[in-house]
Amino acid sequence: MKITKITTTIKVIALKTPFITALRRVENVEFVRVEVSCDNAMRAFGEAPATMAITGENLQIILSCINSLKKELISKTPHEALIVLHDSKIGSSSKAALDMALMSLMAKEKKVPLYEYLGAKSKTKLQTDVTISLNSVDKMLHDAQEACESGMNVLKVKLGSDIAHAIEVTKTLSTRLPQAKLLIDANQAWSLKDSLLFIDAMSETEIELIEQPVKESDLNALKSIANATRIPILADESAFNLEDVKRVLDSKSADMINVKLMKCGGLSKAVEILEYAREKNVKCMLGSMLEGPISINAAISLAMAYVDVIKYVDLDSPLLYKTPSEELEFCFDGSFIV
Numbered sequence: 001m002k003i004t005k006i007t008t009t010i011k012v013i014a015l016k017t018p019f020i021t022a023l024r025r026v027e028n029v030e031f032v033r034v035e036v037s038c039d040n041a042m043r044a045f046g047e048a049p050a051t052m053a054i055t056g057e058n059l060q061i062i063l064s065c066i067n068s069l070k071k072e073l074i075s076k077t078p079h080e081a082l083i084v085l086h087d088s089k090i091g092s093s094s095k096a097a098l099d100m101a102l103m104s105l106m107a108k109e110k111k112v113p114l115y116e117y118l119g120a121k122s123k124t125k126l127q128t129d130v131t132i133s134l135n136s137v138d139k140m141l142h143d144a145q146e147a148c149e150s151g152m153n154v155l156k157v158k159l160g161s162d163i164a165h166a167i168e169v170t171k172t173l174s175t176r177l178p179q180a181k182l183l184i185d186a187n188q189a190w191s192l193k194d195s196l197l198f199i200d201a202m203s204e205t206e207i208e209l210i211e212q213p214v215k216e217s218d219l220n221a222l223k224s225i226a227n228a229t230r231i232p233i234l235a236d237e238s239a240f241n242l243e244d245v246k247r248v249l250d251s252k253s254a255d256m257i258n259v260k261l262m263k264c265g266g267l268s269k270a271v272e273i274l275e276y277a278r279e280k281n282v283k284c285m286l287g288s289m290l291e292g293p294i295s296i297n298a299a300i301s302l303a304m305a306y307v308d309v310i311k312y313v314d315l316d317s318p319l320l321y322k323t324p325s326e327e328l329e330f331c332f333d334g335s336f337i338v
């Protein structure tokens with residue numbers, strides 16, 4: 001099976017409500033979809049969302065990255081193309097889009113579903129968290145209450161640089177919604193001092209973890225925070241690829257890793273990270289950016305193959321679409337993925 005054609009299109013999906021974090025505010029999911037076709041009529045898709053604030057890639061950059069590799073990938077088998085792709089210097093989400101299309105072709109060639117190709121024995125029921133965007137305390141409480149009322153009790157709470165607001169939101173949600181599991185995500189907005197203040201304020205408040213409190217490059221601060229608390233610290237922006245993951249874990253700068261296809265360069269690279277985490281007995285979150293249905297399908301398949309390593313699933317993009325996508329291969333029943 002040889003690759004004969006690679007095409008790209010830009011897709012936009014409207015969101016129910018704006019998605020707001022310490023880094024950005026967006027009203028649509030915008031992504032590039034890539035289609036890879038082969039000489040045996042098999043074809044597969046991949047996607048990369050524009051997440052300039054995190055991966056440094058917008059739609060134009062993703063398009064030109066993928067187009068720049070086309071010539072080299074044509075006439076190769078998917079396996080050969082995968083090697084060329086990961087030897088290249090294109091951006092991580094552009095790589096992820098091509099990688100998931102190539103991996104899907106390899107699964108199709110073996111005539112197995114992607115989750116099985118990645119190692120899952122069968123489909124597994126997963127539960128995703130749901131994002132509570134950064135807003136006023138009242139609005140965040142309202143959104144969290146609404147989520148809990150529809151049976152979604154794992155909340156990814158987006159907080160910003162105002163540490164008094166961050167403490168107030170967390171305490172309010174914990175008191176008013178004791179059934180909710182709170183995953184606190186600061187998206188690098190805090191200083192070391194703010195982070196220690198926050199931890200101190202949480203002495204009687206139960207939260208599941210704190211995600212990326214400080215700047216991605218400040219591993220020393222991350223380590224000081226991890227040392228100062230029993231609350232698990234989850235590295236997100238500090239850990240893009242396997243080298244980053246090793247650096248973070250070996251230096252004991254965080255307890256857990258948020259693995260995302262768009263950061264590491266796709267399924268084949270995420271597998272390497274999850275294998276490493278499994279070996280080191282480190283639990284991970286399987287996260288995503290705001291993404292389209294094809295890349296969420298790929299991430300769900302991966303999560304099913306690593307249920308022993310992945311403690312938290314953060315794949316709630318489809319729950320945020322204004323109208324449900326018909327391209328999802330899995331059903332979202334509230335926060336459960338079946």
Ligand SMILES: [Mg+2]
Binds near residue numbers: 236
């Ligand atoms: Mg995060």
